[in-house]
Amino acid sequence: MNFDLTTEQKLLQKAAKDFANKEIEPLAPLMERGQALPSNFPKKLGEARFLGMLCPRKYGGSDIGYFNFILVLEQLSYPVSACAWIPGIHNSVAEAIYRFGTEAAKEKYLPGACAGEYVASIVFTEPGTGSDPKSLTTTASFEGNTWLVNGTKRFHSLGNMIGPAMIVVREGDFINCLLVDKDSPGYSSSKSWDFMGYAGLPCVDTYLNNVRVPAENLMGERGKGFDILVKMISGAKIASCARSLGLSQAAQDEAVKYAKGRTRRGSAIFTMMSIQAMVAEIASRVEAARWITYRVAFLREKGFDTILDTARAKLFVTRVAKEVADMSLQVHGAYGFTRDFKIERIYRAAREGEIVEGSSEIQRTIISTYVLS
C-alpha cells in the first residue's frame, strides 16, 4: 500500500494547476456573466497536451494513465468553470474510441482529438429518458455499408463542437454506440441550455435527421453497445468525482482564505469555534472524498471492474461537494451570497454532481443491486 504521489505525478499536478490558474481562472467569472466559451480553448488544451491523456502516443496522445488523468482533471476543475468539462468528457470519449473503436475510426479521429482540432462528446439522454435504455427512441438502421440515424438527444455537452459524438442508439431490441461526425448533414443542434452553474457550458439538444454513419464508426460489436456504454460511463463518473473534488478543494481554500481575513472585534473569524468547526468539517470531508476518488481511479487503471466502486464514490463525493460548498458559503456570510466572491459560483456549480452523469438515485440503485444480490 502506498499513498504517496510519485515525482512524475507531482509534476503533472503542477502543470495542470498552472494551466488552470493562467488560462481558466481569469475566464471563469467572465463566463459566469455571459461570455461564451472561447472557440480557441480546445486548441489551447490540445497544445498543453490535456486532450489525449488516455490515448497512446501512436495517435498523438500523451498516455499518462487513468490515475494521472484524474489528478490532472482535479486541478483543471479547481477554477470551477465550464471549461473543465472539455477535458473531462473529451478524454473519456477518446479513451472509449481507443478501446472500442475500429482501427479506421481511431485513425480518423484520435489524432485530431488529441490535438484539440476535434472535440469528442457522448450522449445517451433523450427528452424521454436519462437512464433507461429500453426507452430510447433514437434509432439506427443498417443498410449496405451505412447506418442511418434518426432521433433527438438532450443535454448533449459539447454537442455543437466539431468532432466525433458517441451517440447511443437503438436497433430493434439492441443498443449500439455509433460515432457521428458532428458536422454531418442532418446533424443539427439547438442553442445551449442555460444552467444554474458552470455558465457557458455548451450543452445542447441534438437533432439527427437521416444522418449517415459509415460502418467503421460502430463501436465494439453490433448489438453490444450497452456493455460499452456501461464501461465508458463508469469512467465518466470518476471524472465527475474529479470535478467535484476540484470544486470541493476550491470551496475549502476560499473558506480558509476568507476566515483568515475577515475580522470581528479585532480577531479573525477563524478564531471562532463555530467557524473552526465548519472549516474542520469541510477539510475532513474533502479528504475522504479525495481518497475514495483516487482509489477508484487506481482500480480502473489496473483494469478492475469498477462499477460498484464508481457508484459508491460518485454518490459520496458529489454530495460532499454540495455540503462543503454550502458550509463555505456560510463561512463567507452575506458576501458569499454575492457574485463578487468565488464561493457563489462554487455553490451554484456544486449542485450538478448529484444529478448529471447518473443521478444519485441511479447510483443508489446500482449499489443496492450489487450489495443485495
Added chain:
Amino acid sequence: MDFNLTTEQKLIQKATRDFAEKEIAPVVLEMEKGAPLPDNVIEKMAKAKLLGMLAPRKYGGTDTGYLAYIMANEQFSYVITACSFVMVVCNSIAEAINRFGTEEQKEKYVRGICEGKLMGSLSFTEPSTGSDPKALATTAVLAGDHWVINGTKRFNTLGAYNGPALVFAREGDSVHCIIVDKNCEGWSSSKPWDFMGYRGTPTVDSFLKDVRVPIGNLLLEKGKGFEILLKIISGARISSCARSLGLGQAALDESIKYAKQRTRRGSPIASMMSIQGMIAEMASRLEAARWLTYRTAFLREKGGDVLLESAMTKIFVTRTAKELADMGIQIHGAYGFTKDFKIERIYRAAKEGEIVEGSSEIQRTIVASMLLA
C-alpha cells in the same frame, strides 16, 4: 388554542398571492437575468397597501396585525422575487418609527412609506461588521442643532431610494439610531450588489460624508440604538422565515408538478418510492416550519419581543427552505439544473435565509446564551 385562520387572514393571503402572481411574477425572469427592479412595481406594491401593513390607519397604513403580515409575506414570496425585500424593509421601518418615533417623525415618515412615496432602509451593517455594535465605525457628532454623520453602510437595501434610513452610528461608546433622509447632501450609494439569488434586489453600499441631520431626527433616545435594533431585528427574522416558507412551498409545488408529469417507462416518477420519499420529507418539514413561524409571529403580535423564539425559528426555518430547494432540484433531475425551470432560482435564493438578517451562527449564539444564562 386555535390553529384556524380567520376569514380576514385568508382573504389577505389570497389577495397578496394574486397580486404577486399578476404584478410581480412577470418581471421576475428579467430581473433574474440582470434587469433592475422596475420602478412601477414599487408603485403598484404601495397602491396595494403592501408597504404599510404594520402601520396605523392614521398614517395611511392598514394595521393588519403582525401575524397577517407574516402570512402576506409568505404568499408574496411564493414568486421568489427581490421585491420581498422591499416589502420587508418598508414595513419594518414604518413599524419601528411608529413604535419609537415622535408624532412629527411618524407623520412625516410613516405616512410617506405607507403611501409608497418614501422607502425605508435599515442601515446597521458596515464593511467591518454585520453583527457587532462595538465595531461600528460610522460616527455621529453633535454640532449645534445638527448631527453630523460619517461612515459607510454595507448591504443597505433600498439605500439609493429616497426615504428614511435608520442609521446606526456611534458617539463615543453610545450607539444611536438616527433617521437620515437618504440622498440628502453627503449621501451617495454604490451600484447594487449582484446576488446569487433574488437577483435585482436593490441592495447597495451607502456612503455618508458629513451628512447633516436635524437633532430631532434621533429615534427615541441617545444610546438606545442597539436596543432598537434588536427589537426591529426580531421582526426581520420572522419575515425572513416567512420568505423561506413561500420559497419552500414553491419548491414543493414545483416538485409535485414535475414528478406527476415526468415519466420513466410509461409511469410518472411520482410513483417511485425514492421520489415519494423526498416529497413526503419536503411536505412534513414545511408544515413544521410553517406552524413554528406562525406561532412566533403570534407571540410578537401579542406584544412580546420574542428575541429567543425568533432566533430559534430562524435557524430551523431557513435551513428547511434550503433543504426543500435541494430536494426539489433532485426531483427535477438535470432539468432542475437549467434556468428553464423555476426550481433553479428557488435553489439559488434559498441559501439567503441562513445568512441574511442575522446568520444562523449568530442565531445559535443568541439561543445558546439565552438558554445557558
Added chain:
Amino acid sequence: MEILVCIKQVPASSEVKVDSQTGALIRESVSGIINPTDRNALEESLRLKAKHGGNVTVLTMGPQQAEEALREALAMGADKAVLLTDRLFAGSDTAATSYILWKAVQKLGKFDLTLCGRESTDGVTAQVGPQLAELLGIPQITFVRKIELKDGVLRAERGLKGAFETVEGNLPLLLTVNKEINISREITIDDILTACREKEIISWGADDIGAERSKIGLEGSLTVMLRSYIPAREKKGVIFAGPVKDAVRDLVQELRKKQLIP
C-alpha cells in the same frame, strides 16, 4: 337601482376531490373561492351601480364557510351580504337551492336586476339562474357577454357557440353571465379589512325565510346524485423533433389542422 347578485362558494383547486363511497365532493380543507362567473356577475353589478347608482346585495346559500365568499364580495364593493345557512339546506339540488334563494329574495324585497354566474365550476348545471327567474316570475337572459342599460330597457348580447344574439328586455329581469363579460377586480388589503371589520353579514336559516321543509334539502330535491367521479385522463402528446425550422413548420401545420390558429 337595486341589484341582487347570487353567488356560490366553490372549491379552489381544479382537481376536486370526491369521496369514493358517497360520491359527494369533499368540501372541507379545500379552500373556497367565489365561483368564477359569479364573480363576473358581481363585477358587472358593481359597474352598473357605478354608472346608474343604487345598491348591490349579494346572496349565497352554503355552509358557514361560505361567509368567506361574502366577505370577498363586500371587499369588492357590495353593499349588503346575506348568508343562507342551515343544516336543513344540505343535500339540496338545483331546484331546492333555487327555492331557498327565492324565499330569501321574497324577504329582501324587490330588485330591478338580478345577476347570476352562468354555471358553477363544481355543479356545472347552469340551472339555478333560470329556475330562480321562473320562481320570481321575471324574464331571463342567459349566457350574457355584454350589457347595455338605458331608460329601464336592458339590451344584452348573448354568447352562443359560433354566434351572438342580441336580446332586449324591460326591468326587472334576471341575467346569467359568461366569463367574457368582464375581468373582475382585484381586492386590496384596505378593502379586506373594511369588509371584515366594519361590515355586517346577515345570516338566515330555514325558519327565517319561511322555507317549507318538503321543498328543501334532500327531501326537496327533484334529482338525486348517484355518483361523482373523476374520469381517467389520457395523455396524448406529439413531439415535433428535428431541426428547428422543420419542427416549427410541422407544428404550425398541425395547429392549422386542429383549427387552433388561422
